[in-house]
Amino acid sequence: MPRIMAKAWGLGLAFIAAALLALALRPDLRLAARVAWNDPRLLPAFADDPRVHYEPEARACAEVVAEIAPRAIAQIESAHGRPFAQPPIVGVYASYENYANANAMDDPGIAAVTRGGAALLSPTLCSKERDRLEGVLAHELSHVHLSSWRPLGAPRPPQGLAVMASNGGGAEGVSEAEAAQAIRDGYRVVLDERRWIDFARLAFEREPPRDPSKDALTQRQRLAYRQAGMFVGWLRRRDETAFLQLLRALEAGKPFEGAFQLAYGESAPSLWRRFVSAFRRNDADG
Numbered sequence: 001m002p003r004i005m006a007k008a009w010g011l012g013l014a015f016i017a018a019a020l021l022a023l024a025l026r027p028d029l030r031l032a033a034r035v036a037w038n039d040p041r042l043l044p045a046f047a048d049d050p051r052v053h054y055e056p057e058a059r060a061c062a063e064v065v066a067e068i069a070p071r072a073i074a075q076i077e078s079a080h081g082r083p084f085a086q087p088p089i090v091g092v093y094a095s096y097e098n099y100a101n102a103n104a105m106d107d108p109g110i111a112a113v114t115r116g117g118a119a120l121l122s123p124t125l126c127s128k129e130r131d132r133l134e135g136v137l138a139h140e141l142s143h144v145h146l147s148s149w150r151p152l153g154a155p156r157p158p159q160g161l162a163v164m165a166s167n168g169g170g171a172e173g174v175s176e177a178e179a180a181q182a183i184r185d186g187y188r189v190v191l192d193e194r195r196w197i198d199f200a201r202l203a204f205e206r207e208p209p210r211d212p213s214k215d216a217l218t219q220r221q222r223l224a225y226r227q228a229g230m231f232v233g234w235l236r237r238r239d240e241t242a243f244l245q246l247l248r249a250l251e252a253g254k255p256f257e258g259a260f261q262l263a264y265g266e267s268a269p270s271l272w273r274r275f276v277s278a279f280r281r282n283d284a285d286g
Helices: 002-025 027-037 056-080 096-103 130-149 161-165 176-184 193-197 216-238 240-251 256-264 268-280
Strands: 049-054 089-092 112-115 118-121
Touching (some): 096 118, 161 216, 176 216, 240 256
């Protein structure tokens, strides 16, 4: 018996060592483990709305989230053209440290993120950025909706859909009129296939002027978000059948470039150029 137990312990230690080695060598596995360890589903939830989970100190804010969630969910389902694959989960945080651990980015300054198929809301949305709560919640629910249908490991879709679906959530502080004028003035985000997907590497055709009274990175990103959201809205108005065909393909995990070409009959950069040219004629609503 002692020999069998020693062998079992040895196998167990070997398994743990192998798991730790895998986590050390694979950043994606470390991220997945961290997300699982800080899953908002482990937090308490309302008995009458189990979709909303919260830290006990954030209960008052979570009650507001539970009140606005039904209309945000309905808004996203309408914009995406189908219901969520499963009920969306929202996590509401009181602790910036716990929120940073849950979002797996070590950044408590981000207002909200989607991780592991759940929307995580920063404490800032319950305090100094309270006016952004409903828009940002809808924005994240758009990401949750898409991830609820997509297979694991599917290619990341481009930006803009969540901004459009949430009526500007995430792009607060930059109006459509301001973004349109920026486009006319040549301050246009470069929406090629690579940089449209990864906004950390976004570029503008001309670097937009900065307002010294505002955070430069936030100002720049929200202008890019607003322009991308306007483009997605234009695509939807142009051909809603093609737009929904594109969404269904992305939900199935298809690569963006091929799915877009199949739905619209031309590439996204080609239609982006057409969208931009419309502002020169002041008819971008067409």
